[in-house]
Amino acid sequence: MIQLKGICKSYPRPDEGPLEVLRNIEININEGDYIAIVGPSGSGKSTLMNILGLLDHADSGEYLMDGENVSGLSSAKLANLRNQKIGFVFQQFHLLPRTTAIENVEIPLVYSNADNPEQRAIDALKSVGLGDRMKHMPEELSGGQQQRVAIARALVTDPELILADEPTGNLDKASGEDLMALLQELNDNGRTIVVITHDENLAKRAKRTVRIDDGRLSELRDVTPDSGVGSGETQMGDVA
Amino acid sequence: MNTNLLFAGSARMMMRYKMRTFFMAIGIIVGVTALIFMRAMGVGAEQAMMDTVNKTFSTATINVVAGGGHMGPRAGGPVTSLKVSDFNAIENQIDGVVMTGAMQWFPGQDIRYQGETRQMSIYGYTDQTEAVWLRGVSEGDYFSSEDVESASRVAVIGQRAAEALFGDENPIGKQIQAGSVPLRIKGVLELQGIDTHGADKDDEIHVPVTTLMRRLMNVDHVFAGRIILDNPDDVDAVAEDIKVLMRERHSLNESEPDDVVIITPELVQDIVSNANRVLGRYLPAAAGVALLVAAIVIANIMLIAVKERVPEIGIRKAVGAEDGQINFQFLSETIVVSLTSGVFGAGIGMAAAIVYGNVSDVPMVVTIGSLALGLGAAVLVGIFAGVMPARQASALDPVNALR
Ligand SMILES: Nc1ncnc2c1ncn2[C@@H]1O[C@H](COP(=O)(O)OP(=O)(O)O)[C@@H](O)[C@H]1O
Ligand SMILES: [Mg+2]
Numbered sequence: 208m209i210q211l212k213g214i215c216k217s218y219p220r221p222d223e224g225p226l227e228v229l230r231n232i233e234i235n236i237n238e239g240d241y242i243a244i245v246g247p248s249g250s251g252k253s254t255l256m257n258i259l260g261l262l263d264h265a266d267s268g269e270y271l272m273d274g275e276n277v278s279g280l281s282s283a284k285l286a287n288l289r290n291q292k293i294g295f296v297f298q299q300f301h302l303l304p305r306t307t308a309i310e311n312v313e314i315p316l317v318y319s320n321a322d323n324p325e326q327r328a329i330d331a332l333k334s335v336g337l338g339d340r341m342k343h344m345p346e347e348l349s350g351g352q353q354q355r356v357a358i359a360r361a362l363v364t365d366p367e368l369i370l371a372d373e374p375t376g377n378l379d380k381a382s383g384e385d386l387m388a389l390l391q392e393l394n395d396n397g398r399t400i401v402v403i404t405h406d407e408n409l410a411k412r413a414k415r416t417v418r419i420d421d422g423r424l425s426e427l428r429d430v431t432p433d434s435g436v437g438s439g440e441t442q443m444g445d446v447a
Numbered sequence: 448m449n450t451n452l453l454f455a456g457s458a459r460m461m462m463r464y465k466m467r468t469f470f471m472a473i474g475i476i477v478g479v480t481a482l483i484f485m486r487a488m489g490v491g492a493e494q495a496m497m498d499t500v501n502k503t504f505s506t507a508t509i510n511v512v513a514g515g516g517h518m519g520p521r522a523g524g525p526v527t528s529l530k531v532s533d534f535n536a537i538e539n540q541i542d543g544v545v546m547t548g549a550m551q552w553f554p555g556q557d558i559r560y561q562g563e564t565r566q567m568s569i570y571g572y573t574d575q576t577e578a579v580w581l582r583g584v585s586e587g588d589y590f591s592s593e594d595v596e597s598a599s600r601v602a603v604i605g606q607r608a609a610e611a612l613f614g615d616e617n618p619i620g621k622q623i624q625a626g627s628v629p630l631r632i633k634g635v636l637e638l639q640g641i642d643t644h645g646a647d648k649d650d651e652i653h654v655p656v657t658t659l660m661r662r663l664m665n666v667d668h669v670f671a672g673r674i675i676l677d678n679p680d681d682v683d684a685v686a687e688d689i690k691v692l693m694r695e696r697h698s699l700n701e702s703e704p705d706d707v708v709i710i711t712p713e714l715v716q717d718i719v720s721n722a723n724r725v726l727g728r729y730l731p732a733a734a735g736v737a738l739l740v741a742a743i744v745i746a747n748i749m750l751i752a753v754k755e756r757v758p759e760i761g762i763r764k765a766v767g768a769e770d771g772q773i774n775f776q777f778l779s780e781t782i783v784v785s786l787t788s789g790v791f792g793a794g795i796g797m798a799a800a801i802v803y804g805n806v807s808d809v810p811m812v813v814t815i816g817s818l819a820l821g822l823g824a825a826v827l828v829g830i831f832a833g834v835m836p837a838r839q840a841s842a843l844d845p846v847n848a849l850r
Contacts, residue, residue: 262765262845283769290767301762301849305463310456315766317452324452360766 209236214268216254228254230422241394243413244403250419252403253372260293260370261285290318294361296371300353302345308332309341312359319364331359351382371402387412448772457780471748472788474741475828479792479821482734486817487800491810496719506679509686510710512671527668528697528706534672541688543681548579549672551659559624560612567608568651571659579673587619587634590655598657602630605649609635628662682711742828749781749836760840761848774841781833789825793818
């Protein structure tokens with residue numbers, strides 16, 4: 208589904224040379240994958256996620272989505288691809304304040320041509336177990352519930368890929384467990400998931416774990432049936 | 448894009464951030480209210496003046512005023528060449544002329560009755576005043592053609608003047624004194640009110656034009672006269688004939704300018720409506736300033752709102768909003784607030800104008816054009832105020848916005 212080849216990204220720094228955040232990243236993301244990205248803070252995980260999610264551009268390298276190179280696409284076309292193919296989940300939830308759960312979930316549908324947006328939003332909320340909280344404001348929901356609303360929003364356009372950047376980072380242990388179960392369920396239903404995490408448990412649930420260290424990516428573990436990479440338990444290193 | 452959903456979302460944001468919306472709205476409401484109100488005043492004044500003009504100056508009428516080049520008698524010094532006989536000549540020699548009436552004017556004269564003295568204008572007219580100048584008497588009689596021929600010492604008097612001099616007494620048959628000349632009151636003039644020059648037409652007296660010239664002013668010329676035509680379509684042709692005839696009768700050679708001014712209905716309406724257009728534009732200009740201030744306030748509130756809404760913009764872009772769609776959303780939010788405020792402002796301004804028109808005697812006229820102008824101004828303010836914030840919002844980098 209997605210192939211990254213030789214992706215590099217750096218930020219200029221005033222007094223030193225550029226800060227190389229991603230160095231020569233190579234990864235294939237296949238349909239039905241469930242990939243955990245681990246690595247120390249500041250190692251470039253979110254940067255990679257933003258590039259994967261078409262929110263950010265690599266400086267060099269190739270990004271193929273369904274075989275198409277995205278580097279030449281207009282920003283409007285990229286926006287359409289985000290709308291149709293990708294769902295984001297953030298650590299800070301990023302729900303609109305003073306806006307009900309159902310209205311939050313409807314937002315991606317503003318930018319699509321899907322009919323019956325309200326019914327789709329209701330279905331998405333029901334699928335994350337919030338059928339009884341649809342008229343609640345984010346302020347009236349627990350952290351776990353807010354993150355479920357965010358997942359419903361990510362799902363409402365029925366994208367192939369869910370990108371989650373430390374989705375349990377702001378949740379207590381129990382809510383985190385629930386959320387992990389929900390991601391698992393989505394993957395079981397065939398959705399491709401890439402999740403950044405500091406959480407060892409969450410990483411273990413994934414079929415593949417990759418690690419970023421100082422901008423370099425290495426495949427740690429792959430328990431996907433008939434994958435080429437060596438499978439099995441690997442130490443999680445210094446991941447907190 | 449699902450615009451219904453977008454507008455519903457925008458409407459919700461405006462309802463939820465009531466203070467912000469309120470401050471954006473209030474400037475436009477005040478500005479549009481002022482605009483509609485002031486235009487109602489301007490249009491009302493223009494229509495009132497036009498009514499007066501039309502009442503006293505029908506479309507089949509030409510006025511001839513002594514004086515060269517410019518309007519009014521003062522330009523180029525007093526002109527003494529215009530005579531009653533000129534009007535008789537116009538009546539007899541020019542096709543399409545039904546009748547004429549010469550007029551002389553003696554402003555600011557002391558009129559005495561017993562102990563009372565009052566300063567007023569004395570007008571000299573012919574017996575044709577009712578037909579030519581469209582003003583008759585409400586009591587008694589106007590002077591007759593014999594009165595004009597023999598320069599009788601008679602007068603008719605305006606109602607305010609009569610009240611001032613005679614109080615409750617019946618003025619008819621009373622003898623007043625203009626200078627050393629005694630005048631017997633034959634009748635009381637119809638009420639007419641204030642004319643377009645601001646003169647009170649009910650505070651004047653009329654005497655036969657011959658009486659005024661010979662006995663009071665000691666001149667043989669008149670100030671002006673009016674010509675009534677058969678057919679309004681002849682106005683331009685007759686005006687040209689009058690010009691030629693006057694030059695001939697006054698023996699003007701080619702190098703000399705005209706010594707009379709010929710005033711057609713069109714000219715009068717142009718002058719009146721020009722005078723009012725100045726008023727009608729100057730007043731709304733003040734409202735325009737209010738709207739400009741509103742635009743600046745709104746632009747600033749929107750810029751602050753864009754800053755507050757950075758995460759929202761980031762989310763919208765992440766879930767698939769194109770830059771142009773973000774731009775559209777922010778611009779349309781400003782325009783919707785502006786237009787809605789404009790509708791309120793137009794309603795309030797219209798109501799205020801109608802109420803004020805009823806409780807005062809200031810004529811107030813709200814036209815569809817004024818309402819359209821108010822709403823158009825509101826939308827313009829919205830566009831003016833919304834463009835920059837919307838552009839800023841759409842240019843935000845989603846990665847930074849979401850950090
Ligand atoms: N816009 C930016 N400008 C400069 N430096 C940046 C920018 N975004 C990220 N960085 C730097 O890039 C590095 C990687 O950041 P990030 O991808 O967020 O790491 P992680 O998500 O793994 O914690 C960090 O050192 C961060 O400070
Ligand atoms: Mg991060």
